[in-house]
Amino acid sequence: MVKMAKAVLLDLSGTVHVGDHLIPGAKVGIQMLKSHGIPIKYVTNTSKESKSCLRNRLCNAGLEVQENELFTSLTAARNYVESLKLRPLLMLEDEAMKDFEGIQTEDPNSVVVGLSPSNFHYKRLNEAFNLLKNRASLIAINKSRYIKTDDGLSIGTGAFVSTLEFASDKKAHVIGKPSKDFFHLALKELDPKLQPHEALMVGDDVRDDVLGAQQAGLIGALVKTGKYLLGDENKYGEPNYVFENLEEMAQFVLGQEKK
């Protein structure tokens, strides 16, 4: 079954880049889509860096990106915390804290967890646990099991969210992928008239990127880069498409366009 994609949502880490390096085929693929006027939004679960920091990293790697092309779970989390007037204990790296400037953090009544190795040690987790046991709510910027880093796979935010969920018997409210709201908010920001079935989501995490997108009504494509492991396409559900990299994805999307 061929579906027409009018817009493309792209995961970043593992799909466009790993660390400071662009993935082969990524730049070409993105340029192909842009030169044909296909709207793009980068939807990332990143919780280690602010938008400006992320933009700089990508530009230094050789990819021109504007801040308004980025939709991050960090900004979505800040919006969520603000809308509910929560006072969070922020388990975030210093770089990510910038996106939470102006939020009151004294006498916390919530715990916000992002990818924060410097916070994921016993004492700090214990502090967060005691807040949760005292009625604080738990917010996860994402619930990623692991990510691809320069030196292999690394344990993700989701593991430490599980630590706090298990200890406190509370379920986290997950802001980022695979949350339906996250995909819908990203689409709305890209073009309020877009319907989910008109958008293609592309990522390297078959559960959080692809299946999550499908459950939100989007077309889901798995790309065999980043954290992808052989057999991922068969293990958890059925991606609509599987591509070697973003160049192959762009060729496919543009090929559809011509029909």
Place this chain on the structure above:
Amino acid sequence: MLELKGGKVKGVLCDITGVLKESATTADGVAIQGSIEAIERLRKAGIQVKYVTNECQCTRKSLHQKLLRLGFSMSEESIMPPAFAAREVINKENLRPHFLVHDNVLPDFEGIDTDDPNCVVVGDAVEKFTYDNMNHAFRLLKEKKCKLISLGKGKYYREDGQLTLDVGPFTAALEFASDQNAMVCGKPDPLFFQAGLMSLGLTAEEVVMVGDDIVSDVGGAQKANIRGVLVRTGKFTAQDENHPVVKPDLIVDNLKQLVDVILQQ
């Protein structure tokens, strides 16, 4: 009038932290009021006791000596910590473990081959739970397909008056990240309680388990068809009186009160 239904109690499986003593970061902790006498009364009545504990921050010998210093009297062999149960599994299945445990429990694992690990053993490692150590364990589980063994799976315990994270939450983290279920050596695994019964030489109907952890102690025992009694000392909080899943066979203020009930039978 408190009453324990079911057959006459001939043996007791007894938790240690939260039942015999309260935990503290310094020294040996504090004996809970009435517990020393309660154990003595059971001994005089000919009721056997085995101590099924998830304690893994020290060796069995060290734990035994702490209890003796506090005034308790029991044999070292009557204490059943998870490290011993894990040793049996390691030997039986020819496992070579990577340990993420408290340094002070390592002597109980002496002599075990740890080269080229094919298994990860996680215990109450406390300060050793850092991102880097968790990441190292995760990589062994995910990339080297190591088996995961957890020394107990309690959520938290009380120390110095405060609730503090136990091993369970960290096991849950590794299970989630690596997509596998841990084998639990210790409470609440039913096999651990059954080992207790075998050690007592009694049937489930003749025994009662007493602990302060409604899920690990009481729920775990009940899954092994043993009556589970909850004490209001240790990590107990008021919420436990109305747990959505586990209904204790009896709730008592402390071990002394349970022994009063047992001796009235």
